[in-house]
Amino acid sequence: MPRFDPTRALRPALRDMVPYTPVEPPAEMAARYGVAPESVVKLDANENPYGASPRALDAIRNVEAHRYPDPDQRRVRAALAARHNVPEACIVAGAGSDELIDLLFRTYVEPGDRIVICSPTFGMYAFDAGLLGAEVVDVPLREDWSIDGDALVAATVGAKAVFIPTPNNPTGGLLSHELATRLIETGALLVVDEAYIEFSHGESLAARAASGDPFVVLRTFSKWAGLAGLRVGYGVMPEPVATTLMQVKQPYGVSVAAEAAVLASLEDTAALDERALTIVAERDRMADALRAMEWLEPAPSEANFILVRMDRGDASDVREALRRRGVFVRTFDHPRLRQHLRISAGTPADTDRVIAALREVGEELMTDSMTGNEAAR
Ligand SMILES: Cc1ncc(COP(=O)(O)O)c(C=O)c1O
Structure with missing residues (x-):
């Protein structure tokens, strides 16, 4: 009797399938980047920072x-x-x-x-x-x-x-x-x-x-x-x-x-709507702060996240530099998004952390480009 061959049996549509890229659990990422799990600012999956009602x-x-x-x-x-x-x-x-x-x-x-x-x-x-x-x-x-x-x-x-x-x-x-x-x-x-x-x-x-x-x-x-x-x-x-x-x-x-x-x-919709308003206010405060950094350009957003274009650095390098600081944001493989980060709106404390981290990373990138230190990126 021939044995089942899982490769030959695969539906043709699945042979060259590109898997979906989900976000990793924060505890895994925290361990990988050596940051304390409780200090993580998780702004990579457009979740609600206030949790359930x-x-x-x-x-x-x-x-x-x-x-x-x-x-x-x-x-x-x-x-x-x-x-x-x-x-x-x-x-x-x-x-x-x-x-x-x-x-x-x-x-x-x-x-x-x-x-x-x-x-x-x-x-x-x-x-x-x-x-x-x-x-x-x-x-x-x-x-x-x-x-x-x-x-x-x-x-x-x-x-x-x-x-x-x-x-x-x-x-x-x-x-x-x-x-x-x-x-x-x-x-x-x-x-x-x-x-x-x-x-x-x-x-x-x-x-x-x-x-x-x-x-x-x-x-x-x-x-x-x-x-x-x-x-x-x-x-x-x-x-x-x-x-x-x-x-x-x-x-x-x-x-x-x-x-x-x-x-x-x-x-509990009134309470949830109230939280949504707070999140939107944080989104707008974050957008203003990002726009004030001359290397970042946030796109206008009607959602609980912002797509940010960077004039400096490469998105995956910036994402890594942020992760080392305990701040998790999303990047994409899409060819038009190589210079972009997507940052979810968080609590006021989250916004402060991501702004501070991006300021540091922006300065590092500036220093690197002035000293020609590409490797550091
Ligand atoms: C546009 C859009 N639709 C649907 C979903 C999936 O949401 P759900 O958690 O309900 O599956 C997402 C999740 O990020 C999304 O961005």
Whole structure:
């Protein structure tokens, strides 16, 4: 009998797959860089520096961990329906909005289908496209990181789906409602990813997605509600789409702890909104301080992070210099982001630390360039 050959058995789409680059656990990084874990300033994953709402933390203490969660997500869908003033039948929750993205791909995208993105953007869309053997068509953002609307509409005609985060990660800009309408009219599935909408001036399209226009809005509890570790997100969409996704999804994607935390968070929205305002204020204070350093140029952001262009040094060297100081920020492999850092907005103390660390690193780079000490970089 021939033995199973895992290489030959691999689906063709997975043979040259580029893995997703997730963030590493902070304790690992702290150990690697020789910094005390409690002194780490973690600004690399756009998490909420204030954590979950105290009510959510309290709620997860008493969950029935030995029971399976409700596969129909009744209580979660009802609470979300009330929040958005839409029918429950238009909502599907999952283990993070990542699960909803995966679900949309598995439901609608076949090998060879085209899906459209505007890079630089969130990496999960291209990752999932790769898993399914779909073709990714990129309509790059313009020089100022705005969307090239006409080019995007043209590329979307004949595609299966188009994925646009608003605010975009990592650039922080918004999708206009007018462009969303044009994209819906192309006949492709428009997925508007509102993971960071609570930090922006942008108005959510969630209610409209439930009113019949064929598109999907994704939301998450990872950012605004500080529940990234519990993994819970959801989509608002036309009822027929939701009905299908409810059939296709894994039955128990939203754990009992996630369910309890969602319900408690939705009873604590005023406190969570207040925290979001504090985070936005810190984002703006950080942007002003960075702009005052002549080697840094922060892009305007509507999210809880800032994309910063550096006139000096290379992003990975600066990231390493910051890590040695216990400050963790994100860099990217994208060719247009070699000179950029993405820094999440943190607490006031976090902002002070990252500003101080960047001042030191900027001075080091200046000294190195004056003395021609390239190796030190
Ligand atoms: C634009 C965007 N969408 C979705 C996600 C995934 O969020 P979740 O934690 O809900 O899976 C992220 C995470 O960083 C994101 O940046």
